[in-house]
Amino acid sequence: MKKLANIPSLKWWKEKPSYKIYYLREYSGILIAIWGIYWLWFISAIILSQIILTYFPDINPIFKYIIFIPLKYYFALNSIGLIGGIIHAITWLGVMPKITPLNLSKNQKHLTFALLFFSWIGLSTLFFILLINSL
Amino acid sequence: MTVKNQKKPAITKGLKWGLFSVTATFCAFLLPIFIFALISTPIAFDPPLPDWIMIIIFLITLFCALYHSIYRIFASDHDLQLKRKFLFWIGSIITIMLILEIINFSLINSSSL
Numbered sequence: 001m002k003k004l005a006n007i008p009s010l011k012w013w014k015e016k017p018s019y020k021i022y023y024l025r026e027y028s029g030i031l032i033a034i035w036g037i038y039w040l041w042f043i044s045a046i047i048l049s050q051i052i053l054t055y056f057p058d059i060n061p062i063f064k065y066i067i068f069i070p071l072k073y074y075f076a077l078n079s080i081g082l083i084g085g086i087i088h089a090i091t092w093l094g095v096m097p098k099i100t101p102l103n104l105s106k107n108q109k110h111l112t113f114a115l116l117f118f119s120w121i122g123l124s125t126l127f128f129i130l131l132i133n134s135l
Numbered sequence: 136m137t138v139k140n141q142k143k144p145a146i147t148k149g150l151k152w153g154l155f156s157v158t159a160t161f162c163a164f165l166l167p168i169f170i171f172a173l174i175s176t177p178i179a180f181d182p183p184l185p186d187w188i189m190i191i192i193f194l195i196t197l198f199c200a201l202y203h204s205i206y207r208i209f210a211s212d213h214d215l216q217l218k219r220k221f222l223f224w225i226g227s228i229i230t231i232m233l234i235l236e237i238i239n240f241s242l243i244n245s246s247s248l
Contacts, residue, residue, distance in 0.1 A: 013215070023215065026207065026211045026215050026217060027215075027220070029204045029207040029208055029217070030204070030217065030220060030221045030224055032162075032166070032204040033200075033201065033204035033205060033208060033221060034224060034225060035170070035200065036197060036200045036201035036204060037201070037225070039197050040197075040201075062240075073232065075174060078170050078173055078174050079174065081166075081200075082167060082170040082171060082174065085162070085166040085167040085170055085200075086167050088162075088163070089162075089163040089166070089167055092159065092163050093163075120164065123164055124164070124167065124168040125168075127164070127165065127169075128168050128171065128172055131168070131169070131172045132176070
């Protein structure tokens with residue numbers, strides 16, 4: 001990534017509330033990355049455990065213990081991902097009316113955000129019903 | 136103007152950004168509710184083998200989330216130092232897990248003896 005000529009100060013984001021929201025939005029990307037890496041670990045642990053329990057059933061219990069570590073942190077790390085995902089999605093919906101080339105007024109921006117938010121909730125609910133029925 | 140002075144368009148950069156944008160839209164609608172469904176159903180310890188379509192959708196969502204977040208961390212590194220913070224958080228979580236697991240394992244061993 002190309003570096004900027006003038007690097008801003010470390011605390012620039014504390015100057016305005018909107019900067020703080022921007023910071024929170026960027027920071028939530030870290031939570032999602034942590035969630036993604038956790039799931040890579042989780043999937044590899046499931047595959048490894050299947051292989052080991054099939055071909056090496058008498059393996060040392062310490063190895064079994066190590067392999068099943070990610071299963072214990074399922075709820076905690078998924079919650080981290082959920083928090084990051086919700087913050088990132090809602091702030092994205094908030095940015096959408098501002099970046100459109102329609103030059104909307106303040107009220108129109110609020111209305112667009114509300115419409116986007118409720119359509120997001122509606123689609124999420126539909127997908128949740130689909131997901132739960134398929135499991 | 137000679138041909139040598141003409142700059143080539145950054146196709147790779149554009150494609151990367153395009154993928155970043157697509158993964159953002161995909162993840163915004165699917166990721167939060169997918170995680171919510173994963174937490175609210177006990178598939179972690181007793182998986183009832185969901186449909187292969189759902190597995191593929193989940194893997195696509197996982198790829199999108201990882202690509203999007205890693206791209207964002209690298210893109211915001213110049214002003215927010217997100218790469219350093221990301222490494223700090225990952226390191227902290229791994230350290231906490233290690234400490235908890237060592238304590239847990241030693242407690243299990245001491246009680247079984």
